[in-house]
Amino acid sequence: MRCKTVIIAAMCLGISGTLPAQSIYPGQHAGKMQQETVVPLRAESFDLKDVHLLPSRFRENMMRDSAWMASIDVTRLLHSFYTNAGVFAGREGGYMTVKKLGGWESLDCELRGHTTGHLLSAYGLMYAATGSELFKLKGDSLVNGLAEVQKALGNGYLSAFPEELINRNIRGTGVWAPWYTLHKLYAGLIDQYLYADNVQALKVVKKMGDWAYNKLKPLSEETRRRMIRNEFGGINEAFYNLYAITGNEDYHWLAEFFYHNEVIDPLKELRDDLGTKHTNTFIPKVIAEARNYELTKDETSRKLTDFFWHTMIAQHTFAPGCSSDKEHYFDPQKMSEHLSGYTGETCCTYNMLKLSRHLFCWTGDEAVADYYERALYNHILGQQDPESGMVCYFLPLLNGAHKVYSTKENSFWCCVGSGFESHAKYGEAIYYHDDKGIYVNLFIPSEVNWKEKGLILRQETAFPAEELTAMTVSVNQPILTTVYLRYPSWSGKVTVRINGKKVSVKQKPGSYIALTRRWQDGDRIEATYPMQVRIETMPDNPNRGALLYGPLVLAGERGTDGMQAPAPFSNPALYNDYYTYDYHVPTGLRTTLPVDGKYSERVLKRVGKELKFTTSQGDVIRPLYDMHRQRYVVYWDLVEK
Numbered sequence: 032m033r034c035k036t037v038i039i040a041a042m043c044l045g046i047s048g049t050l051p052a053q054s055i056y057p058g059q060h061a062g063k064m065q066q067e068t069v070v071p072l073r074a075e076s077f078d079l080k081d082v083h084l085l086p087s088r089f090r091e092n093m094m095r096d097s098a099w100m101a102s103i104d105v106t107r108l109l110h111s112f113y114t115n116a117g118v119f120a121g122r123e124g125g126y127m128t129v130k131k132l133g134g135w136e137s138l139d140c141e142l143r144g145h146t147t148g149h150l151l152s153a154y155g156l157m158y159a160a161t162g163s164e165l166f167k168l169k170g171d172s173l174v175n176g177l178a179e180v181q182k183a184l185g186n187g188y189l190s191a192f193p194e195e196l197i198n199r200n201i202r203g204t205g206v207w208a209p210w211y212t213l214h215k216l217y218a219g220l221i222d223q224y225l226y227a228d229n230v231q232a233l234k235v236v237k238k239m240g241d242w243a244y245n246k247l248k249p250l251s252e253e254t255r256r257r258m259i260r261n262e263f264g265g266i267n268e269a270f271y272n273l274y275a276i277t278g279n280e281d282y283h284w285l286a287e288f289f290y291h292n293e294v295i296d297p298l299k300e301l302r303d304d305l306g307t308k309h310t311n312t313f314i315p316k317v318i319a320e321a322r323n324y325e326l327t328k329d330e331t332s333r334k335l336t337d338f339f340w341h342t343m344i345a346q347h348t349f350a351p352g353c354s355s356d357k358e359h360y361f362d363p364q365k366m367s368e369h370l371s372g373y374t375g376e377t378c379c380t381y382n383m384l385k386l387s388r389h390l391f392c393w394t395g396d397e398a399v400a401d402y403y404e405r406a407l408y409n410h411i412l413g414q415q416d417p418e419s420g421m422v423c424y425f426l427p428l429l430n431g432a433h434k435v436y437s438t439k440e441n442s443f444w445c446c447v448g449s450g451f452e453s454h455a456k457y458g459e460a461i462y463y464h465d466d467k468g469i470y471v472n473l474f475i476p477s478e479v480n481w482k483e484k485g486l487i488l489r490q491e492t493a494f495p496a497e498e499l500t501a502m503t504v505s506v507n508q509p510i511l512t513t514v515y516l517r518y519p520s521w522s523g524k525v526t527v528r529i530n531g532k533k534v535s536v537k538q539k540p541g542s543y544i545a546l547t548r549r550w551q552d553g554d555r556i557e558a559t560y561p562m563q564v565r566i567e568t569m570p571d572n573p574n575r576g577a578l579l580y581g582p583l584v585l586a587g588e589r590g591t592d593g594m595q596a597p598a599p600f601s602n603p604a605l606y607n608d609y610y611t612y613d614y615h616v617p618t619g620l621r622t623t624l625p626v627d628g629k630y631s632e633r634v635l636k637r638v639g640k641e642l643k644f645t646t647s648q649g650d651v652i653r654p655l656y657d658m659h660r661q662r663y664v665v666y667w668d669l670v671e672k
Contacts, residue, residue, distance in 0.1 A: 054318070054385050055272050057325060057392045058464075060225050065278030068325045070333070073395030074463035074470055076388070077479060079159045079226060082458040085476035085491065088656075089457040092412065095420035096454035099439070100153055105169055107132055108147045109176040111191035114138065116183040133441030134603055141207035142445075144191030147173065148215025149448035151232075152222040157455055159226035170223050174232045177220075181235055187242030189216060189235065201250065203257045210263035210289075213239075215448065217269035221276070233276070240273055244281040247288055259291050265315030265382075271322040286323070291316050298335040303342050310347075310355035311445075313339075314382035321389040333393070340390055343383065344402055350567050350577035350665065351584045351655055352406025353380050353426050357610070367572040370666055372614050375426030377446040380410045381453055388460055391472075395465075397541050400472045401520050401582070403460055407473070408495070409584040411453050413656030414446075421600070422450040424609040430664045431589055431616035433599050441603035462488070468513025470543070474500040474560075486510055486550070495581055495654075496642055498561055504554040516544040516558055521581050523561030530555055564644075566631045566669070574669050578624075578635065578652065585635075585644065587624075588651040589662035593617045599660050616662070624650075624667035 057068045058075025084090040110129045113119055135142045154170035157163070181189040188194050196209040217239060223232035250258070270286035273279070294316050297304035305313065317339045324332035346363040347354045353375030354360075361369050384406060391399045413434075414422050421436035424446045437447050462479045463470040469481055474494040480487050485507055492500035502514070518525055520541040527534040527544060538544050546556065562581035569575045578585040593615040602608045625647060626634050635644040635652055644652035655665060 054268070054388070055225075055275060055322070056388050063225060064275050066275040066326055069328050070325055070393065072392050072465070074392050074465050076392065076459070077462055077464065077481070079156060079459070081480045081482065082462060083160075083478050084458050085478065085489075087476040088412065089475055091417070092415050092454045093457060095415065095417075096451065097157060099420050100150065100157065100451060100455075101165060101169070103150065104130075105172040105176065108150060108173060109180075111136065111138055111143045112147070112177060112180045112189075115191055115193060116180040118179055118183045130440075132443060134438075134443040135445070136443040141192060141196060141209065142212050145212045145215045145445070146443045146448050146451075147177075147191070148212070148217075148219040149451050151216070151219025153451040153455055155219075155222040155226035155229070156452070160455070160458075167227055170227050170229060174220070174223055174229055174235065177216075178231060178235050181238060187238040187245075189239050189242075197246070200261050201254060201258050206261065208262040208264070210261070210266050212264075214264035214266035214269055217266060217273070221269060221272055224276070236273060237277065237279075240270070240279070240282050240285065243270075243285055247285065255288060256292065259289055260293075262309065262312050263289055264312075265318055267319035268315060268322050271319060271326060275322075275326055286319065289319070295320065295335065298339050299331055301334070301338045303346065305342075305347065305360040307359050307361060309358055310360055311358060311376060311379045311382060314343075314379060314386060318382060318386050318389070321386060325389070336386070337390065340383075340386055340399075348402075349374060349428060350579065351375065351409035351426060351428075352383075352402060353377075353410045354383070355379050364571050367569045367575050367666075370428045370430070372427040372429040372432045372612060373425050373610065374428040375410060377410065377414050377423060377426065377453075378449050380406050380426075381446075381449040384411070384460075391460075391463065395463075395470070395543075397517060397543060398520070400460075400517055401541075404473055404519070404582045405584075407457070407460075408582055409655050413654075413658065414450060415454055416599075416659055418660070422447055422454075424601075427614070428665050429614065429616070430622045430666065431620045431662045432614045433594065433662045434659060435598070435609055435612055436600050438600055438603050442601060444609065461490075468515055468545070468547070470515045470517070471502065472517050484510055484512060486512065488514070494560075495562070495583055496640065499557060499559045501558075502556040504550045504552065504556075506550060506552050509549045509551050511547075511549045513545050513547040514550075514556060516546060516556070518542045518544050519560065519582065521562065521565075521579070523563060525561070526559040528557040531557075564632045564635045566626065566634070568669070569666065575666050576669050577666050580635075580642070580644075580654075583642070584655045584665060585652045586655045586658045586663040586665050587646075587667070588653065588658070589620060589664060591661050594662070614662075620662070620664075621648075621650075622664050622668050623670050624648075625672045626669050627672050 056076040057072050059078055106129055136146050151173055154166045158166040196206050199206040200209050217236055220232040220236035223229040267286045267289035270282050274282040294313055317336055320332040321336045323329050355376045356369040356371050357373045358376050387399050387403045410426050416436045423434045424444050458477055461473040461475050461477050474492050476491055478489045487505040489503045494500050518538050518540055522540050525536055527536055536544055565579050566576040567579055595615055637644050642654050
């Protein structure tokens with residue numbers, strides 16, 4: 032039924048790959064889909080194994096992420112599942128011998144098990160990216176353990192918590208998001224099959240799908256509507272993906288069962304009815320609509336997806352590309368009143384990037400790539416602490432706040448789970464292709480192997496510290512094709528050279544430069560994208576604005592005065608302390624910035640070759656992604672000189 036009207040290795044592994052978050056994008060996983068994408072496409076994604084990162088800040092983040100992933104004992108991840116199923120043999124692997132995970136993975140937390148789902152994805156993806164047997168073995172071990180639990184439970188159900196939590200959800204009794212947690216398991220098992228060729232994972236997730244169908248099929252429409260008011264994450268996307276893999280219509284029915292009328296119906300009418308609702312319950316549901324469009328050609332799903340994305344970007348997004356305040360929407364006409372210590376839930380940005388990938392495949396729109404780049408650099412790249420590898424729940428935009436990091440064993444928030452994936456998937460949107468050529472969307476040191484064309488494109492750059500990116504073509508024999516160079520909307524007049532010879536560029540910023548020729552082995556493309564400082568004011572307050580340099584949001588250093596231990600880390604002894612965190616912002620902290628209305632670029636002076644700037648009043652300004660373990664200012668009170 033369509034209910035529309037009533038209804039993530041250590042550094043020693045030498046990692047060079049990249050990996051995407053769980054989703055199925057057009058062009059991927061050839062031979063593993065019973066139901067292929069049926070809609071017209073402007074671009075298709077490369078498979079994970081065909082893109083590799085070269086040394087850069089992105090690769091460094093991925094290395095730290097992989098080391099954390101590799102350090103987590105599989106037995107600890109399975110402990111709550113074994114406990115639920117009662118499959119321990121005496122004390123072996125049981126309560127007395129396994130160190131339990133804390134935070135959201137505690138045995139008394141109703142979300143326990145969600146991190147295991149995220150890591151199923153991350154291990155499978157990392158194996159596909161690197162070929163490292165470590166990640167293959169960890170993924171296999173997790174799947175084997177989960178299969179054992181599923182067999183013990185006996186009816187296809189699989190979770191770290193009793194099925195009674197699902198029953199409570201069906202009855203409308205209070206419970207914390209059980210289908211949200213199950214979504215991570217469904218998605219993780221699907222990824223184990225897609226990226227690590229784990230056939231057992233597919234068998235396990237199909238049994239989970241059959242259990243869900245048998246449990247939910249008899250429910251009334253009234254019960255369905257009551258049940259899905261509880262947050263269920265992107266489980267309908269997972270069911271669409273399982274349907275695509277198997278062709279089983281039962282899973283298609285399940286995907287439509289989780290159609291959330293209250294959320295999606297207003298979007299069908301192209302209405303911004305977001306109000307003060309929970310942001311990250313909206314975005315995954317729209318991603319599911321995107322998958323429905325790709326699999327069924329449902330034009331309504333396409334239109335509402337497009338409307339939602341553009342509404343989010345135009346009305347509900349801060350300068351760094353993030354959204355939400357305390358996880359919720361707010362009146363966009365009062366945005367300047369919502370610069371709090373709890374802006375920018377990272378999971379929201381994670382999901383907006385997923386949604387953006389689908390839209391780019393449909394449209395090839397440079398504006399989508401612009402947003403992706405901004406959110407990737409300013410939020411996702413900067414979510415991870417370069418010293419510890421820990422990650423943030425929020426991106427605080429309160430002047431004088433600082434980033435608050437998770438702890439290694441006692442947090443496991445939702446944004447930790449999505450972080451395992453995010454810091455491993457930097458290569459997923461660098462390149463796309465169509466039947467005529469290859470898109471270069473991001474300027475990240477990397478190499479892509481376009482096997483169908485026999486072409487390897489290697490990109491070397493120090494961007495954004497430098498304005499130049501250089502690409503070298505490797506082919507066994509000359510090939511006629513097109514390289515589509517993104518011309519970002521933030522760029523000055525671009526200069527392009529092929530083998531040292533300047534190429535005439537007639538396109539304008541916010542487009543693509545099509546370079547069509549018979550490419551020879553060793554051909555070299557050089558593109559220089561001039562960047563300048565600009566001010567982006569708030570829609571409701573022209574006297575408050577953020578500084579940008581190219582795609583980068585800049586922030587002013589404000590030191591560590593008043594930061595109290597365990598800052599900059601969360602205190603796991605306090606319940607949800609990330610949500611009630613006291614930043615102890617000192618009084619009198621300077622937030623003003625003198626500007627020249629006619630020449631905003633003069634507000635800053637760059638110091639040397641690194642991305643460091645100063646103001647006339649002595650402020651040190653750096654990219655927001657480099658602002659760690661100290662206070663900062665992003666949105667300034669602008670004062671005319």
